[in-house]
């Protein structure tokens with residue numbers, strides 16, 4: 442067998458392994474024949490509710506389209522001409538690469554700023570956000586700083602390995618990034634600030650009952666004090682001993698009934714009991730390997746990632762791949778969210794509470810219950826509110842049988 446056919450065989454084996462892993466990761470506990478009833482949104486949401494949520498969401502979606510286009514165009518220009526700045530630098534190979542990354546990052550920030558301000562204006566106008574413009578800029582800067590540290594570190598790793606392995610850097614680089622993602626998934630729950638224990642004794646008892654039923658009784662539920670948003674939220678984070686369920690205080694301020702809060706808590710515990718965070722890291726690995734390969738391949742025309750002048754092209758490819766991966770990531774996320782909803786229905790047995798919870802989300806977070814299909818594909822990590830209501834109805838119908 443020649444070298445070329447050996448490479449083809451290896452490629453085919455890798456593709457098959459990828460497909461098997463993806464198939465196994467996509468499996469959920471939702472009964473395979475489950476059909477969601479076709480519901481009329483006006484039976485579950487008032488006309489005023491629908492109008493306001495649709496108006497709010499429409500602006501946000503258009504803002505996203507323009508900000509993404511601006512981002513890609515500006516990074517495209519930087520990829521075309523940015524390498525000219527290398528001549529002026531005396532910072533060495535990796536140092537110059539990091540400077541180019543910093544410059545690219547400054548461009549990204551400047552280009553995104555007006556869209557961020559426009560979204561904040563819109564959110565404040567609709568009472569979705571309460572943060573003032575100055576505090577928002579500060580928060581934005583802190584986030585920028587964190588992202589920048591990460592990007593510099595990534596450039597350091599990639600250019601370091603590429604200096605040693607050449608264009609094969611991705612074979613080692615991708616696993617290194619998967620390890621970093623694992624570390625991030627483990628520690629993310631620890632960096633959430635302003636949290637405290639659940640206080641309401643009834644809620645504590647409810648949470649204990651639900652976590653026991655799902656076999657995750659060692660996972661604590663914490664409350665996070667958020668004072669700059671009106672929307673209600675909750676999330677599950679951490680791996681193994683760092684696993685947490687975190688509820689925003691906006692969920693417990695009386696706008697949601699006890700049954701609704703129980704559904705949320707069960708949903709978050711389900712993310713842990715169904716190992717969604719581990720699966721998320723596995724998906725990251727499945728996407729990072731081909732992604733790193735593509736970056737290695739495309740940057741070859743600028744001398745490969747060992748050369749600092751490849752950095753602007755690498756930034757463009759990285760951001761473009763992230764945008765392209767968004768529909769895949771959303772599809773995966775929607776499956777896991779639907780599974781968490783299903784497990785929450787099984788655990789609480791409260792389809793009415795689930796329904797009113799989703800109806801409430803149209804008010805507190807101004808979510809459009811039936812966004813257009815393209816917006817679901819590109820922007821929605823959760824099933825639409827109408828689909829979530831439909832699942833509660835499907836669960837009830839299944840019980841009645």
Ligand SMILES: [Zn+2]
Nearest residue numbers: 708712778781
């Ligand atoms: Zn969820």
